[in-house]
Amino acid sequence: MSVGGSVAERAGAWASVRDRLRERGLRWTPQRRLMVDVLAQTDGHITGAELVERCRELDPATIPSTVYRTLDVLEQLGVIRHGHGRDGREEFHVLPQNEHGHLFCSGCSGSWDIEAPEASPLVRALRRQRGFAVDLSHLTVVGVCEDCSSDRGVARRS
Amino acid sequence: MSVGGSVAERAGAWASVRDRLRERGLRWTPQRRLMVDVLAQTDGHITGAELVERCRELDPATIPSTVYRTLDVLEQLGVIRHGHGRDGREEFHVLPQNEHGHLFCSGCSGSWDIEAPEASPLVRALRRQRGFAVDLSHLTVVGVCEDCSSDRGVARRS
DNA sequence: GGTGCAAATGCAAGAAGTCGCATCAGCCAC
């Protein structure tokens, strides 16, 4: 499920999608090929709506429900991982190498990654006290960043 | 912004909404009165859709956009606070006394509260390292609970 | 009790998904 970091390894991960689908009795269709092409050119994050739009640029016949269903399948293969952004909308991490969460500022709408070491106090505490295994890629922490709190307490919708 | 915990204090908090609105030049309308009535009978959490439905039971003429707009206003008064549930849908904490976050299990869809002490390792770390002020009421941690991880790794949509 | 202005409402259209179902088409076996 973990995928390497070099350009070649990333390309390999995408190239293997076709075979990984077939191994599971799933199919390699033109629509899925298009989506994989688009995702292979994407770094970091993408929302469902953005992906639909980019696919439509290449093939205007793209249907949203197909895109969302294929995203579910690709998530099962581990090549993407979904989370929820600051407004609760779905967001996908492409080729999640190092699982990470997100920090959102409700003042300036800024966004930062939270790497595993930074989250580990919480992750460890929850595991120890509740036996709960946190899905870090799914973690979104909302609050106010340093810059915004020194400005003033703007409380925008998040 | 913080509201007491006894029944009388809670009732008082709701009763004061009318005057708190007027103080700000805002209005007390039949629609808002209805919503406050419904919320006053609500413990803990409610989603926007649930609230719309309950209001409609009492007044079938209830319009969703009015409800959502009023929720924004009530949040500014501090009597509710919004967050995002496991599926990213909006969820409101009614009369937030002790700010808390949520833990969701993607296996069994179970939900637990995270109180401040439990989250404090993360909150403190982010404040110290980044000057970031976490909004705890907005925190939703997704993962797999003890029971589900001992069963097997069911990976349902979250 | 009336008047006027700004706030709220109602309505309609739109965004972002989600779901059920009939049809289509990969792909495995022959």
Add this chain to the structure above:
DNA sequence: GTGGCTGATGCGACTTCTTGCATTTGCACC
């Protein structure tokens, strides 16, 4: 190369909000 099984697609309807705009109405002032 063909056929058939089953997974995938396309489509339409629905959910949950969100936003713009015309109309209504609360309420402060006279």
